[in-house]
Amino acid sequence: MKIALVLVFAILAFPPIYPDEIVISIDCNKTDGIIKKFAGINCGPLGQAKGVDLTEQYKQIGIDFIRTHDFYGPTDISSIFPNWNASVGDEKSYNFSSSRL
Amino acid sequence: MNYMMQTPIRLKTPSFNLSDGIAYLAGISKDRGNISILIANYEGKNKGCVIKISNLPWNKFNMAHYLIDDKHHLEIIENTSYNNSNFKFKFSFSLKKNTVHFFRITNSSIFPSEGLEVAKIPFILRLRCLDSLTRLLAILLLIIIFKKII
Numbered sequence: 001m002k003i004a005l006v007l008v009f010a011i012l013a014f015p016p017i018y019p020d021e022i023v024i025s026i027d028c029n030k031t032d033g034i035i036k037k038f039a040g041i042n043c044g045p046l047g048q049a050k051g052v053d054l055t056e057q058y059k060q061i062g063i064d065f066i067r068t069h070d071f072y073g074p075t076d077i078s079s080i081f082p083n084w085n086a087s088v089g090d091e092k093s094y095n096f097s098s099s100r101l
Numbered sequence: 102m103n104y105m106m107q108t109p110i111r112l113k114t115p116s117f118n119l120s121d122g123i124a125y126l127a128g129i130s131k132d133r134g135n136i137s138i139l140i141a142n143y144e145g146k147n148k149g150c151v152i153k154i155s156n157l158p159w160n161k162f163n164m165a166h167y168l169i170d171d172k173h174h175l176e177i178i179e180n181t182s183y184n185n186s187n188f189k190f191k192f193s194f195s196l197k198k199n200t201v202h203f204f205r206i207t208n209s210s211i212f213p214s215e216g217l218e219v220a221k222i223p224f225i226l227r228l229r230c231l232d233s234l235t236r237l238l239a240i241l242l243l244i245i246i247f248k249k250i251i
Contacts, residue, residue: 021149022196023115026127028136028156030113035128039102057217062103 040065074098104203104213108137121145123196133158138204142196150196152204157188159208166194167203167215175203175216 039062045054068075079098086093108128117124122145127138136157140150166179183190196202205212225231 020146021151022117022123023151023153024125024127024138024140025153026112026114026138026155028112028129028133028154028158031129032111032113035105035109035111035126037102037106060103060217062106 037062037064039063040067042067043071044068068099102139104205105137105139107213108135112136122198123148129158134208136204136206138206139201140196140203141201142198145196145198147198148196149193150202151191151193154190154206155188157185157190157206160184160186160188162190162206162208163210163212164192164204164206165212167205167213169201169203169216170197170199174218177212177215180212 041058041063044066045058045063046052047054069077073079075098080094080096081088082095083093105126105128108130110129110131112127112129114125114127123140123142125138125140127136129136136154138152142148161182161184163180163182165177167175168178169175190206194202
C-alpha cells in the first residue's frame with residue numbers, strides 16, 4: 001500500500017515529458033550576448049518587374065541588407081564582369097557603371 | 102526579426118538541432134521591460150511546446166502571442182494579463198508544422214503591431230492542379246503563334 005502511494009505521488013509530482021513535446025526553459029538573469037540582426041533579403045524593393053515599390057514595407061520589417069545579384073540589372077556579375085574571357089586580374093575587365101544609380 | 106531587435110540582449114535557451122526543423126530565440130530589452138520569444142517550426146513534426154520562464158523582472162505583465170501560418174500573418178491570437186507573485190511563468194501551446202510563433206511579454210500595455218494585410222490570391226490561382234493545365238495552354242498558344250509566323 002505504501003509503495004503504491006509513493007508511486008502515485010511520484011507520478012503526480014513528476015509528470016512525464018512526452019517525446020512530442022519540447023520544453024524551453026528561460027532564465028531572465030542568464031544572458032548570452034547580443035542578438036545579431038539577420039534580416040537580409042534577395043532582390044530590391046522594386047522587384048524585377050519594377051511594378052510595385054515595397055520600400056516602406058522593407059523598412060517596416062527591418063530589411064537592412066539586400067543581396068543585389070540575380071537582380072537582372074545593376075551589380076549582377078554579368079553586368080560588372082561582362083566578358084568571361086577577360087583577365088580577372090585586370091581592372092579594365094570590370095564595369096561598375098551600372099551600379100552608380 | 103525586427104521585433105526581436107527591440108529586445109537585443111539574448112537570453113540563454115536550451116540547445117536545439119536545426120535538422121529537427123525547430124528553432125527558437127529569446128531576448129530581453131536593455132531596460133528589462135520587454136521579453137521576446139521567437140519559435141519556428143519550419144519542417145518539424147507537430148509538437149507541444151512548453152515555455153518556462155524564471156526570474157521575470159516583474160510580477161504583473163501582459164503577453165501577446167503572434168502567429169504566422171497559412172491563415173495568420175503575424176496576427177495576435179492571444180493577449181492575456183498575468184499576475185504571478187513568484188516571478189515565474191509557464192505556458193504551453195501547440196507548435197504545428199510550418200508555423201512561426203512570436204511572444205512579447207511586457208510590463209507595459211504596448212505591443213508591436215500585427216503583420217500587414219496580405220493580398221488575397223484568387224481561388225482559381227490557388228488550385229495547384231491547374232498549374233499543369235496552364236503550362237499546356239501556354240504551349241498551345243506558342244504553337245499557334247509560331248504557326249502563324251511560319
